[in-house]
Amino acid sequence: MMAEPLRLPYRLLRGRLSPVVRVILFHNRAYALESAYVDTGAAYSIFTPDVAEELSMDWRSGYPTSITGLEGRRVILFLHSVGLRIGDFHIRAEVGFSDQLGIGFNLLGRHSIFNQLQFCFNDRDGELLVSRL
């Protein structure tokens, strides 16, 4: 029997409910409490470099990769393996750090997260249902 999915409330931003959730990032003993926009279309999760610095990580030492946005702008990011906690779920995932994203939010994308957790968006009730795969 599948466990009941975890219900995470959306955030009310600029008058609309948005799938922005609380994410805890771990690295060694350090951790950071961040908000991230859950984006099913994003290939990678992207956080700002100061989050990596808070976790005492050299963000540029990660595996470099390039991504592109809809407007075709290329963005370099550096992938690192970190511990993530979303709701009650603890996972190990590869997230990217970049100073070139150009939006205020951190992004929670598919790479190494959506293969461990299942996200179901309920825009009517403003809830994100999360369950472990």
Place this chain on the structure above:
Amino acid sequence: MNAKLSKARARKARETRVAYRVRRKPRAIKPRVVRPLVRKTAAHVSPSVPWEERVAPTDQQLMEWDAWLNEHEPEFEEKYPGHYLAIWDRQIIAKTERRAEIYPLAHQAMPHVIPLITYVPRPGEMDMVPSVFPVEWSRR
């Protein structure tokens, strides 16, 4: 005798050099400009308080803070558009428009806690398409 001669030559050469410089760069000696003191932004330093001694919010607290954030979002959007906020115990302990400054400011305000960092979007900022794709998918 030779030493005296070479000393005189050296002196002459020195004088010639000085004269040459003055002739070439009459404004070589510029008046001293007093520059305004620039306060550098605080560089990020790792927290001096060890992680074991820092207080983290409980799940219950985080849920309460989420509700509080949703409740006060219109007020924050009016007061702090484009700002990053560090939240602890339903209070804003630090706010800044520069992402790189939020952790140093939060540590300065409350060094013993692990704050929740959140962002207040500007008008129209939620009408975004943030999705990013692997670069191999881009059209050449």
